[in-house]
Amino acid sequence: MSSFYKQETPSPAPPPLNGISNAESLQFDLNIIREATNDFSDSNKLGQGGFGVVYTGTLANGQAVAVKRPYVDLGQGNQEFKNEVLLVARLQHRNLVRLLGFCLEGRERLLIYEFVPNSSLDHFIYDPVRRSQLGWQRRQKIIGGIARGLLYLHEDSQLRIIHRDLKASNILLDTEMNPKISDFGTARLFAVDQTQDATSRVVGTYGYMAPEYAMHGLFSVKSNVFSFGVLLLEIISGKKSSRFCNGNTTEGLLSYVRKYLSITLLSLKNFRERVADTNSNESWREGTPSDLIDPNLVDGSRTEMLRCVHVGLLCVQEIEADRPTMGTVVLMLSSYSTTLPLPSRPAFILPSIPEFDTAPQVMVTHSNRSEDREIQESVNEASITELYPR
Incomplete structure (x- = not known):
């Protein structure tokens, strides 16, 4: 390590x-x-x-x-x-x-x-009232716009940019509800032929960070793909990545995702056939991927929603090499003739914990010696808590 x-x-x-x-x-x-x-x-x-x-x-x-x-x-x-x-x-x-x-x-x-007038995405998807303003077509547009923005950063701009803090509060919405990626204060510039880098100073937001970055300081375009996958699942589910109330406990979104995949014994084996045969009005039995969809999404194609869930699960796979590139993600979201592979398990399967008002959030600086770690408190939820390898 x-x-x-x-x-x-x-x-x-x-x-x-x-x-x-x-x-x-x-x-x-x-x-x-x-x-x-x-x-x-x-x-x-x-x-x-x-x-x-x-x-x-x-x-x-x-x-x-x-x-x-x-x-x-x-x-x-x-x-x-x-x-x-x-x-x-x-x-x-x-x-x-x-x-x-x-x-x-x-x-x-x-x-x-x-000035982007409609504030940031988190003001909508985390609010039970405002979330109802985001119908399926608007959420589709937001997901597609974020994906195209990341593709530009990774492949189409004159510079290759790794954002390192992609999250709902850093997605601004204009008057037409088009998404705009913001806050490049922690972004890193890659050389044209560079694929990855490592840092001794891990900064970002708990719940969105790829495991190789949070635990080892290793980041790449695939760590951005992971963050995008978490954000996509948030948009579809209406749940926070880091914690949301589930009965008397709070749990992380990826833990929630993993639970439903476990209930069906990863029945995504039949997921593609189900989606292909399902119309927008069909009800899915309890414990299926449709349980990940925000109940506010009463209109729109269930097939399209479930395909987005599938793409999100591919993006948050634990092994970096298994995740698609943003170019592939854009293709999967725009072309329904593209067959999607089965996802492996999501990363960061954390146990449920008793609910509390605020989560401790810190920014961590790693050094080569564990006893030299420096931890600095953040003024808000914007920075990552320290995680250790399993």
Whole structure:
């Protein structure tokens, strides 16, 4: 295991493209941002995360913006800021949030983004009332948009980007409910021929992290695929990845998934035939994959929903090599003539635990010696708790 724990090397130098190389064209004056956000008024606060606060604002020309203000006292604040600017300024895709500029004055490190009006995905899928606003067609569109955004990051952009913190709160929704991947503060840039890397500083969110990353610090495009699979299952089921109430206990989503697969003795062996023969109105017996579907999804094709469940299960397989690429995922979601393989067991099968109000969340820095581990508390749910190999 120690071979995976090495000092995190700097990302490869980005190619000399227009944008951040001409940083002056993207730089905002601090006074302009103060005026736009009413001097960072609490009434303008949109949200708060592990690395900073986000404010809404209006520029003098009437354009609505979102301003991310990182915490200046975090040890990694400057590095996260530089990382996000270098990466996001080069990324142009309809399913990625667009960086408009930045501000560097004194202790202020500000990022100015396009304003995405419908907040983030977690405000919908975790809320029993708002979740009803997401019918099957909207959820399909959200799933497909996230998949295409990740495919762009992995294969189609001039840079290969590993996000490392893909989760519902980092998916923003525009006026048409199109998804936009946001928050690249912990993203890593890969060289063109690079397939994986390892880090001594594991950051991310509990419940979304691939086992090889959480336990060994090893990350790749397949660790993003795992996170996407968890997110897809959340969208379909309406349940939180890390914990949700199930009777008198709380349990993780993948544990819940595994339980239903066990009940049917992994009867996904007959899953493809069932889906092929099932119409949208047929009821499925208890203990089948349809139990993973949000009861709010009363309209829409059951076949399409169950196929999405199947794709999600393929993405969260424990063994990295078994997971599909995002290119394959996009194909499986868009082409119903593609036969899907049977998934192996999901990773992170955790026991149910008594329900409590808040889960302890920490950010962990690994070193080569276990006694040198440094644990830093996070200000919210945004960072990963430390996990050990089984």
